[in-house]
Amino acid sequence: MPYPYKKMTEQDFDYIRSVTDSARVWVGDEIANEYHKDEMPEYGIYPPELYVEVENKEEISKIMAYAYEKNIPVVCRGAGTGLAGGATCKYGGILLSIMRMNKIFPVDHKNQTITVEPGAILIDVQAAAAAEGLFYPPDPGEKTASIGGNIITNAGGMKAVRYGLTRDFVRCIEAVMPDGSIMEFSSNVVKNTTGYDVKDLIIGSEGTLCILTKATLKLLPSPTCSCTVVLPFNSVEECADMVPEVLALPFVPTAIEFLERELVEIVERNLRKMFPVKQGEAALIVMYDASSKDELNSAVEALAESSLKHGALDCFLADTPERAASVWAVRAAILEGMKAESVSQEECDVVVPRAKIAEYVKAAKKIASSHGIRVQPCGHCGDGNIHTEMLRSAEMSDEEWKNATHASLTELYALAKQLGGQLSGEHGIGNGRIEFLEKFVGERMIRLYKAIKLAFDDRLILNPGKVIEFQPKELQP
Numbered sequence: 001m002p003y004p005y006k007k008m009t010e011q012d013f014d015y016i017r018s019v020t021d022s023a024r025v026w027v028g029d030e031i032a033n034e035y036h037k038d039e040m041p042e043y044g045i046y047p048p049e050l051y052v053e054v055e056n057k058e059e060i061s062k063i064m065a066y067a068y069e070k071n072i073p074v075v076c077r078g079a080g081t082g083l084a085g086g087a088t089c090k091y092g093g094i095l096l097s098i099m100r101m102n103k104i105f106p107v108d109h110k111n112q113t114i115t116v117e118p119g120a121i122l123i124d125v126q127a128a129a130a131a132e133g134l135f136y137p138p139d140p141g142e143k144t145a146s147i148g149g150n151i152i153t154n155a156g157g158m159k160a161v162r163y164g165l166t167r168d169f170v171r172c173i174e175a176v177m178p179d180g181s182i183m184e185f186s187s188n189v190v191k192n193t194t195g196y197d198v199k200d201l202i203i204g205s206e207g208t209l210c211i212l213t214k215a216t217l218k219l220l221p222s223p224t225c226s227c228t229v230v231l232p233f234n235s236v237e238e239c240a241d242m243v244p245e246v247l248a249l250p251f252v253p254t255a256i257e258f259l260e261r262e263l264v265e266i267v268e269r270n271l272r273k274m275f276p277v278k279q280g281e282a283a284l285i286v287m288y289d290a291s292s293k294d295e296l297n298s299a300v301e302a303l304a305e306s307s308l309k310h311g312a313l314d315c316f317l318a319d320t321p322e323r324a325a326s327v328w329a330v331r332a333a334i335l336e337g338m339k340a341e342s343v344s345q346e347e348c349d350v351v352v353p354r355a356k357i358a359e360y361v362k363a364a365k366k367i368a369s370s371h372g373i374r375v376q377p378c379g380h381c382g383d384g385n386i387h388t389e390m391l392r393s394a395e396m397s398d399e400e401w402k403n404a405t406h407a408s409l410t411e412l413y414a415l416a417k418q419l420g421g422q423l424s425g426e427h428g429i430g431n432g433r434i435e436f437l438e439k440f441v442g443e444r445m446i447r448l449y450k451a452i453k454l455a456f457d458d459r460l461i462l463n464p465g466k467v468i469e470f471q472p473k474e475l476q477p
């Protein structure tokens, strides 16, 4: 533990109740088990001492000011769909849910923006924009995540190939700092070179710097039509080889994903969602958005011609909403399917330059297999963010699984670095990847990270032990 945190007492519980509402505060065994973990219990199960559902920034401010004074750790929680072990109370203390703060304010048409509270659900934000003829493009796989969680993890997702990441759509944010002060970062302007870009530092900070309480998001005009194309190939390596060919065409794809046949079958077997294409050992899924049918047809024709020349076994057009939905439903269910199929999972979330995708995929399969692990590379191959999913079979002992995944991850991160990639493309460091970070980014970078953390949170009370870990000797209590 980096710091001798205060163990919470009845007096502390009473204070939190007094500034919120006792009906929104739970302590000790009253706290449901789901709040002990996120979507990756493998990265730690930690019961909070107190769980509170806040309703506004003033409540958060009072809680933070108190925690700051008393030295109590606080972890902010969105929908708990994170895949890094981020929204958990590693050192006890308060778990603060912002999910009741879910207002979506009316679309600002003149600025083409929408302002939201952090507990608004991604799918509701997308729908609110669509209802006004506009489009919020970031599209991470988990649509029930909170928009605040998306911002604070800089969520990526399928459409990053064309539109970019959540960060690219955040105009400004409001946040409560660890000492309880309330601050605004940037404003509803298109550009800003006023001082350091602290807003962009907070985006992706995984709840370690401040608590996000409001954000204004950029919107785009909606595309008028779109089409999903499934290209079956004889191997996942051939799919990866096809990616640069797709990117070289004169149309920017919205999404490029890939799936191996085995993974499709896992989803079909366990979740009864049927993939419409049966051929091949792997499939590349390509989506185009366009503003006219002619543009869309030209993009799809160019893709069909190129892919058939490069070994695609077919070119299946999912050109109705129902067909497209059947393709994307299988893609979206991968994690759930893997959970149903295996005792537990580990995931490597590296991102590599797009020119290196095929090389990474080929080597990654060899690495994991050499350690006796069943592996499924899949995911966002259009942006080089390959999720290398490792599945634990029932026969593997705890020790065998731990050693094999550790050895595989060590080699996979070294491989990603050698190929010019990064350790995490979108899921972040949290608690799950912390032990690999220093080796990857180096000691000087870790010192920089620590200086940034201390500039925001000098008492290390906000989500301690995530992203970076301080040693007791580094701090004066």
Ligand SMILES: Cc1cc2nc3c(=O)[nH]c(=O)nc-3n(C[C@H](O)[C@H](O)[C@H](O)COP(=O)(O)OP(=O)(O)OC[C@H]3O[C@@H](n4cnc5c(N)ncnc54)[C@H](O)[C@@H]3O)c2cc1C
Residues within 6 Å of the ligand: 038, 039, 075, 076, 077, 078, 079, 080, 081, 082, 083, 086, 087, 088, 098, 118, 139, 140, 141, 142, 144, 145, 146, 147, 148, 149, 150, 151, 152, 153, 154, 155, 156, 157, 158, 206, 207, 208, 210, 211, 212, 213, 332, 335, 336, 426, 427, 463, 466
């Ligand atoms: C099936 C599935 C598919 C997924 N697909 C994708 C994908 O395509 N791309 C992608 O990037 N991610 C994906 N994820 C991961 C996850 O959905 C994202 O990381 C999401 O952004 C987390 O949001 P959340 O509300 O669940 O946050 P939580 O899990 O509750 O929290 C995540 C982190 O953010 C912090 N936090 C949350 N809200 C706030 C706030 N208001 N202020 C300060 N800190 C806060 C927490 O402390 C924690 O560290 C997927 C997850 C699942 C289960």
